[in-house]
Amino acid sequence: MTLYGVAYEHYGQDLGGGPATLYTIDIATGAATPVGPIGFNMVGGIDYDFRAGVLCGISNLLGEGGEGLFLTIDPATGAGAEVGPTVGAQDISFRPSDSRLYAFSDGHLGTINTLTGEPTHIGDTGYFGAGNGIAFSPVNILYLAHSPYYPEDPPPTLYILNQNTGARTFVTDLIFPPDLTRPRINAMDFHPSTGVLYASLNTAGDLTNYLATVDITTGNVAIIGRTVDGLDAIAFYIQHRPVAGVIVPVNKLEVLAPYVALAGLVAAVTIVTVKIRSRKPE
Ligand SMILES: [Ca+2]
Numbered sequence: 001m002t003l004y005g006v007a008y009e010h011y012g013q014d015l016g017g018g019p020a021t022l023y024t025i026d027i028a029t030g031a032a033t034p035v036g037p038i039g040f041n042m043v044g045g046i047d048y049d050f051r052a053g054v055l056c057g058i059s060n061l062l063g064e065g066g067e068g069l070f071l072t073i074d075p076a077t078g079a080g081a082e083v084g085p086t087v088g089a090q091d092i093s094f095r096p097s098d099s100r101l102y103a104f105s106d107g108h109l110g111t112i113n114t115l116t117g118e119p120t121h122i123g124d125t126g127y128f129g130a131g132n133g134i135a136f137s138p139v140n141i142l143y144l145a146h147s148p149y150y151p152e153d154p155p156p157t158l159y160i161l162n163q164n165t166g167a168r169t170f171v172t173d174l175i176f177p178p179d180l181t182r183p184r185i186n187a188m189d190f191h192p193s194t195g196v197l198y199a200s201l202n203t204a205g206d207l208t209n210y211l212a213t214v215d216i217t218t219g220n221v222a223i224i225g226r227t228v229d230g231l232d233a234i235a236f237y238i239q240h241r242p243v244a245g246v247i248v249p250v251n252k253l254e255v256l257a258p259y260v261a262l263a264g265l266v267a268a269v270t271i272v273t274v275k276i277r278s279r280k281p282e
């Protein structure tokens with residue numbers, strides 16, 4: 001299991017961001033190691049399609065919420081490939097039950113066709129704060145983390161989003177460590193095995209970035225450690241490799257191995273049988 005992240009230079013409000021780089025992130029320390037340039041600017045959301053075995057991302061062309069490009073990203077090199085135009089988004093997440101891709105875009109919830117990039121609007125969540133990380137839990141609940149953008153905005157909050165309407169439901173206030181200036185969660189992903197919610201956290205004060213965990217019951221945000229500055233997207237990933245023409249996660253190989261061996265044995269016996277038969281006189 002690997003946690004990938006994307007970072008880029010933030011040019012400021014409405015100015016967009018610079019070229020994006022793919023990283024691997026150590027979930028014990030937050031330390032980030034560059035994989036390679038994605039080749040697209042301001043990749044503000046990534047997620048991994050466990051079914052298809054594909055890492056996807058959104059490049060925001062003119063600031064988040066405007067036009068975007070839907071990308072596939074090679075986890076070995078970081079190289080992005082354009083699939084098609086889509087909506088700009090602050091974060092994206094695949095629903096585990098059916099690999100449907102959801103996007104949060106300027107306060108609106110929608111889905112994205114992963115074959116074309118075409119977006120479909122679902123509904124208004126009613127509020128567009130700062131950060132705006134979304135993530136599906138392993139049991140298909142869609143969470144949204146908001147922070148205030150203006151002083152009069154609601155305090156940092158964890159919500160559940162209705163997947164058919166976009167309507168938000170309060171879960172808990174988010175409790176950040178003290179001494180952080182205007183902290184916000186700009187990307188989230190649940191660890192697929194442990195069910196722990198990981199988050200990319202940055203601050204308005206000194207623009208430092210952290211890897212953190214979020215307790216979805218208490219709202220407590222615990223910092224793991226400093227990570228690469230400009231981090232704006234994270235996604236857990238399981239390496240896939242082909243088995244007899246079928247792509248399966250590596251952790252399923254142990255389950256499949258006896259069957260693959262059995263299939264080989266059956267094939268060998270069949271060949272021997274055919275050869276023996278063919279030797280028989282007519
Ligand atoms: Ca983001």
Ligand SMILES: [Ca+2]
Nearest residue numbers: 047048094189
């Ligand atoms: Ca995910």
